Each structure stands twice: as C-alpha cells, then as structure tokens.
Amino acid sequence: MSRIQSTFTTLKQQGKTALIPYITAGDPHPKHTVNLMHTMVKNGADMIELGVPFSDPMADGPVIQRASERALVHKVGLTAVLNMVKEFRQTDQKTPIILMGYANPIEAIGATVFADRAKAADVDGVITVDYPPEECGDFVKELQARDIDPVFLLSPTTEPKRVDLIVSQASGFVYYVSLKGVTGAANLNIEEVSQRVASIREQTKLPVGVGFGIRDAATAMATAAIADAVVVGSRMVQTIEASNDDNLLHNVATLMTELKTAVDAAKK
Amino acid sequence: MQLYDMPDARGHFGQFGGTFVAETLVEALEELRVMYEKYRHDPEFLAEFAYDLKHFVGRPSPIYHAKRLSDKVGGAQIYLKREDLNHTGAHKINNTIGQALLAKRMGKPRVIAETGAGQHGVATATIAARLGLECVVYMGSEDVKRQAPNVFRMKLLGATVVPVESGSKTLKDALNEAMRDWVTNVHNTFYIIGTVAGPHPYPMMVRDFQAVIGVEAKVQMMEMANRQPDAVVACVGGGSNAMGIFYPYIDVPNVRLIGVEAAGHGIETGMHAAPLTANSPVGVLHGNRTYLMQDADGQIIETHSVSAGLDYPGVGPEHAWLKDIKRAEYVAITDDEAMAAFHNLCRTEGIIPALESSHALAYAEKLAKTMRKDQIVLVNLSGRGDKDINTVAKLANITL
Numbered sequence: 001m002s003r004i005q006s007t008f009t010t011l012k013q014q015g016k017t018a019l020i021p022y023i024t025a026g027d028p029h030p031k032h033t034v035n036l037m038h039t040m041v042k043n044g045a046d047m048i049e050l051g052v053p054f055s056d057p058m059a060d061g062p063v064i065q066r067a068s069e070r071a072l073v074h075k076v077g078l079t080a081v082l083n084m085v086k087e088f089r090q091t092d093q094k095t096p097i098i099l100m101g102y103a104n105p106i107e108a109i110g111a112t113v114f115a116d117r118a119k120a121a122d123v124d125g126v127i128t129v130d131y132p133p134e135e136c137g138d139f140v141k142e143l144q145a146r147d148i149d150p151v152f153l154l155s156p157t158t159e160p161k162r163v164d165l166i167v168s169q170a171s172g173f174v175y176y177v178s179l180k181g182v183t184g185a186a187n188l189n190i191e192e193v194s195q196r197v198a199s200i201r202e203q204t205k206l207p208v209g210v211g212f213g214i215r216d217a218a219t220a221m222a223t224a225a226i227a228d229a230v231v232v233g234s235r236m237v238q239t240i241e242a243s244n245d246d247n248l249l250h251n252v253a254t255l256m257t258e259l260k261t262a263v264d265a266a267k268k
Numbered sequence: 269m270q271l272y273d274m275p276d277a278r279g280h281f282g283q284f285g286g287t288f289v290a291e292t293l294v295e296a297l298e299e300l301r302v303m304y305e306k307y308r309h310d311p312e313f314l315a316e317f318a319y320d321l322k323h324f325v326g327r328p329s330p331i332y333h334a335k336r337l338s339d340k341v342g343g344a345q346i347y348l349k350r351e352d353l354n355h356t357g358a359h360k361i362n363n364t365i366g367q368a369l370l371a372k373r374m375g376k377p378r379v380i381a382e383t384g385a386g387q388h389g390v391a392t393a394t395i396a397a398r399l400g401l402e403c404v405v406y407m408g409s410e411d412v413k414r415q416a417p418n419v420f421r422m423k424l425l426g427a428t429v430v431p432v433e434s435g436s437k438t439l440k441d442a443l444n445e446a447m448r449d450w451v452t453n454v455h456n457t458f459y460i461i462g463t464v465a466g467p468h469p470y471p472m473m474v475r476d477f478q479a480v481i482g483v484e485a486k487v488q489m490m491e492m493a494n495r496q497p498d499a500v501v502a503c504v505g506g507g508s509n510a511m512g513i514f515y516p517y518i519d520v521p522n523v524r525l526i527g528v529e530a531a532g533h534g535i536e537t538g539m540h541a542a543p544l545t546a547n548s549p550v551g552v553l554h555g556n557r558t559y560l561m562q563d564a565d566g567q568i569i570e571t572h573s574v575s576a577g578l579d580y581p582g583v584g585p586e587h588a589w590l591k592d593i594k595r596a597e598y599v600a601i602t603d604d605e606a607m608a609a610f611h612n613l614c615r616t617e618g619i620i621p622a623l624e625s626s627h628a629l630a631y632a633e634k635l636a637k638t639m640r641k642d643q644i645v646l647v648n649l650s651g652r653g654d655k656d657i658n659t660v661a662k663l664a665n666i667t668l
C-alpha cells in the first residue's frame with residue numbers, strides 16, 4: 001500500500017478528513033521550503049502538496065503565479081524541488097508528498113528519468129495539471145511501476161463518462177476542483193460541490209479531495225464534512241507572501257492550526 | 269500517392285500537437301471540436317465565410333510580380349501574395365472571421381483573444397464589432413508599448429485591451445492570460461486563438477481558415493505564370509500565415525516550402541525566436557507538444573525579435589511535423605536582415621511590409637539570388653507595415 005493510501009485508511013478509521021496544504025517550492029526563498037514543510041506537518045498537515053515552479057502556470061491565478069515567479073528568481077526547478085523532498089525525508093518518513101506542476105519540466109528530462117528521480121527522492125504522488133489521461137498513458141505506467149500515485153483533477157464540467165476514464169488511470173485519490181476558473185478564484189458553492197462529490201463517489205472507491213477556493217476556517221469546515229481531503233493553496237501562499245523572514249513560520253503555523261481545528265470539527 | 273491527411277482524430281501530428289490542458293478546459297475543447305467538425309464542411313457555414321472573405325476582407329488578395337525587386341536582386345522572379353491588402357492589413361482577419369462565425373453559431377456572446385503585434389487583436393476586435401460581440405484582448409505590456417497604434421485601433425473598435433504584466437510580458441504571457449479568462453468564463457466565451465498553436469482543434473481549425481491563401485495562390489499562379497512556384501516562402505511566428513499558404517501545396521511535388529523564423533540578434537547569441545532553426549527540444553506549452561525554446565529545467569525562455577508577431581518561443585505543431593518529415597524547410601533571418609529587406613521593398617516596389625513579413629522577404633532575396641531568372645519564388649506578404657512605423661523610426665533614430 002502506498003503512503004497516500006495508508007494515510008487515508010488511518011484517517012478514515014479515525015473518522016477524520018485529511019488536511020493538505022499547498023505551497024510552491026522555493027517560495028518565498030528556497031532556504032525556507034523544508035522548514036515550512038516541517039512546520040505544516042507539526043501543525044496539522046496530513047500530506048503536503050508541493051508546487052514545482054513553472055514559467056507559464058496557465059491554470060493558476062495571480063497568487064500562485066507570483067509564488068512561481070519568486071521561486072524562479074532563485075532558479076528553483078524540478079531538480080531543486082526533488083532535493084528539497086530528499087532533505088525533508090531525512091527527518092520525516094511518514095508524511096506523503098505530492099508534487100504538483102506542469103508537463104514541460106517533466107518532458108524536459110523525460111518520463112522515465114523523472115519517475116526514477118521522484119522515486120529516489122521518496123515522492124508519493126504527482127499531479128500534472130496539463131496532462132489529461134488521454135495524453136499521458138506512458139507516464140502513468142512509469143509512475144505506477146514505482147508505486148507513485150498519479151493524481152488527477154476532476155472539474156465541475158467533467159462529464160460522468162470522463163470521470164470513469166480518469167478514475168481508471170488514477171490512484172491514491174482524485175482531486176475535485178471545486179470551481180470553474182484558475183486557482184485562487186473565490187466562488188465556492190458548497191451545495192454544488194457536495195452533489196458532485198456524491199456522484200463521483202458512485203463512480204469510484206478512491207478517496208476524493210476537494211480544493212480550489214478554500215480560503216478560511218469556515219470553507220475548510222464545510223468542505224471537510226463532504227470530502228476525504230481538503231486542499232488549501234492560494235490562502236497558504238497569500239500568508240507566505242504577507243510574511244517576512246522573522247514571522248513566516250509563525251504565521252504559517254497559526255493558519256495551519258486554524259484550518260486543522262476547523263477540519264477536525266467538521267461533522268461527517 | 270498517399271495524400272497528406274493530418275492531424276489524427278485527437279489532433280496529433282505524429283508526436284506533436286494533442287490536447288495538453290487542465291481538466292477545467294477539456295469539456296470546452298470537446299464542445300469546440302464537435303462544433304467545428306459539424307461546420308467545417310457545412311455548405312451554409314462555408315458560404316457565409318466565403319461571403320465575408322469577399323465582401324468584408326476584399327478577397328481574393330492579388331498576387332503581384334515584384335519585377336523591380338527581382339531585377340535588383342538578380343535571380344529568380346519574386347511574386348508576392350498580397351495579404352497586406354486585406355481589410356485590417358494582415359492575414360489574421362481570415363481566421364478571426366471563421367472563428368467568430370463559429371462563436372455565433374455556438375451562441376457565445378463574448379470573444380477573447382491574445383495578441384502580439386496587435387494584428388490579431390485588431391482583426392478580432394473588427395469582426396466582433398461587425399457581429400456585435402463583446403471583445404476582450406490580452407496583450408503583453410511590452411507589446412502594448414511597442415504597438416501603440418494597434419492598441420488604439422482596438423479601442424476604437426470597442427474592444428477592451430488588457431495589458432498583461434506577468435512573465436516576460438509578451439505574446440506567450442498574453443496567451444496564458446487568455447486561457448485563464450477562458451477557463452473562468454467558458455459558459456459565455458469563445459477564445460479566438462490567432463495562430464496555428466494551442467490545443468486541438470485550434471492548430472487544424474486555424475490552418476483550415478487560413479488555407480484560403482494557398483488555395484487562391486495555386487489558381488492565381490497558373491493565371492499569371494502558367495506554372496506553380498519553385499519555392500513558397502513565409503515567416504513563422506506561431507505559423508498561421510505559413511500554414512495557410514503551405515497547406516494547399518503540401519501534395520504538389522517540386523514546390524519547396526520554406527518557413528522563416530526570427531533570428532533576432534543571431535541564433536548564436538541565444539536572443540532569437542527560432543525554435544526550429546535552433547533545434548530546440550520538444551516540450552509541452554499552451555496545450556500542444558512541439559519544439560520549444562527552454563532551459564535545462566524545462567522553463568520557457570525569453571525570446572527576442574524586432575517584430576512582436578514573431579516573438580514566440582514555440583511553433584505550431586504542424587510545422588514541427590513538416591520539419592521532421594522534411595516536407596518543409598526552416599531558416600532564420602536576423603533583425604538587421606529583416607530591416608534591410610523592409611527598406612528595400614519600400615523603395616523598389618512602393619509597398620511598406622510588416623516587419624514579420626520582412627523576414628520572409630529577406631530570405632526570398634537570399635534564395636532568389638541562387639536561382640535562375642526563369643524560376644519563381646512566391647512570398648506570403650502576410651501584412652503591411654503601418655503598425656511598425658514607430659519601431660522603424662526608433663531604430664533609425666527618427667522622431668515622428
């Protein structure tokens with residue numbers, strides 16, 4: 001069983017929803033990333049989604065775009081990100097790490113080399129935003145051959161027939177994008193999300209994570225009641241953006257505690 | 269003979285092309301693919317398209333035998349396909365009319381576009397005004413500065429121009445921003461992409477709408493010279509004017525197809541926009557797989573060209589394919605060479621060409637010199653240079 005799968009199994013036994021914070025690796029500066037990861041775990045992260053900076057983050061809103069730009073100032077690419085995961089693993093062998101990024105940095109080194117290196121760094125899952133299942137069959141095989149979970153996004157516009165196709169390729173969990181638009185947009189409709197998550201569950205036994213548009217304790221709690229995992233991205237990055245070297249870890253810890261309390265308080 | 273029949277049903281040209289987009293866009297592209305399949309051979313749709321090309325754009329655009337230029341160069345006869353004479357001044361209008369007519373049939377009241385030089389933005393704003401559609405154009409803030417007259421034209425036509433401040437602030441970033449708008453507003457918005465790039469069906473659809481250039485040229489060359497040209501030369505940014513004139517010639521033997529990329533300050537300086545000529549690696553950007561200018565980490569690198577319309581780090585996937593199967597050749601022309609060809613055409617033929625098209629002209633001059641006087645080089649003169657007068661004046665240190 002992969003680390004992601006066993007984490008979900010344990011949480012399920014405890015009647016809990018996973019909290020998955022997202023940060024962009026190298027933001028605000030590469031020296032902070034591993035510390036930020038440990039801080040998030042200490043304050044309630046069940047898994048971590050680690051963004052791989054890309055020059056052209058087409059599916060991201062301005063907040064995560066700026067995070068990518070800050071990281072790219074320090075030339076943080078895929079190799080640097082994998083080294084950060086390795087460093088994190090020296091003291092944490094338990095928390096699943098899911099890389100999230102775009103296809104081109106992977107294409108630049110090739111699917112096989114990437115899968116080897118991700119395995120060597122002990123990465124658990126990979127989300128490649130612009131790799132729909134039709135275009136990445138070989139990539140999925142390379143990952144699964146190494147027990148790395150390919151995680152796919154489902155959107156409000158994904159037809160049930162496509163949900164079948166996507167869940168047939170996915171493992172670990174599926175990630176429901178809770179609104180139309182880019183990351184950071186603010187029009188989460190919990191009623192609608194709830195219905196969609198219910199219908200996705202009819203098509204797969206995989207855990208369902210929900211993300212995009214969860215920005216505070218209230219939305220986190222509402223989402224935790226219906227999902228197996230709550231992903232918080234833009235709000236994490238905003239907090240990082242608004243911090244300085246001295247209060248960065250403190251501010252992120254405070255936000256995590258707030259979110260964790262809300263997620264744990266959700267009625268299932 | 270096996271006739272050329274690309275792309276496949278999913279938009280692949282061999283390993284190139286495809287649909288590399290976030291899940292949020294898949295359904296919108298599927299809707300577009302189905303609608304385009306429905307209308308691409310529909311007689312009524314095609315008749316409406318043809319009517320607008322004739323009465324609104326002024327097609328067919330003539331072919332002109334540039335005799336004085338040919339004599340001066342001393343070699344093959346240079347003929348020009350005069351896309352510069354189209355309404356709005358470039359080939360871009362052909363495609364925007366096709367896509368806008370499709371938008372209307374799909375019941376989308378709002379169109380968006382990305383633009384580099386501003387020609388595609390102007391062409392989109394123009395057809396949007398004519399059809400009563402709301403129009404938003406994304407343009408890199410660097411290009412907004414370089415192409416001020418076109419920004420003003422778009423505004424006159426009622427479009428909203430949004431300067432894009434992210435990344436390198438040029439065409440690729442405008443495309444990113446337009447994609448972001450589209451994911452957010454797919455329910456009422458049609459994205460009119462301006463070149464043969466983007467996810468399937470765009471590269472195929474834009475090629476089909478631009479193919480009128482080559483279809484006309486084949487007939488006109490017979491009328492004028494009683495033969496087809498020995499070489500067809502076109503500049504390549506994303507590659508729409510080149511695909512438009514190449515496509516109908518792909519199955520015609522003995523016609524060389526030559527795409528001219530922007531070598532900027534020179535391929536060896538790294539400051540260029542010539543992924544094919546520079547042998548850039550294969551990658552994925554803007555929804556398709558193609559040759560891409562990038563660093564070792566797979567980050568897209570900044571391009572340079574004196575012409576905003578060629579300043580793009582990738583190239584349409586069909587050009588990548590035509591290069592690999594060796595049906596087309598790709599070369600590059602520097603800023604300086606393009607400027608020289610620009611001035612040359614102004615003075616010898618009384619035609620002010622776009623800086624983009626000047627790249628094709630510069631290579632045609634080089635090529636013609638190596639050929640016999642009874643041979644023919646057909647250049648796609650993709651646009652006129654009125655939009656470039658500020659850039660040219662600045663380079664020549666002239667205050668307007």
Ligand SMILES: Cc1ncc(COP(=O)(O)O)c(C=O)c1O
Nearest residue numbers: 387505506507508509577624651
């Ligand atoms: C006159 C002209 N030619 C060529 C281009 C390049 O585009 P493409 O390579 O798609 O023809 C542009 C783009 O703005 C243009 O304005």
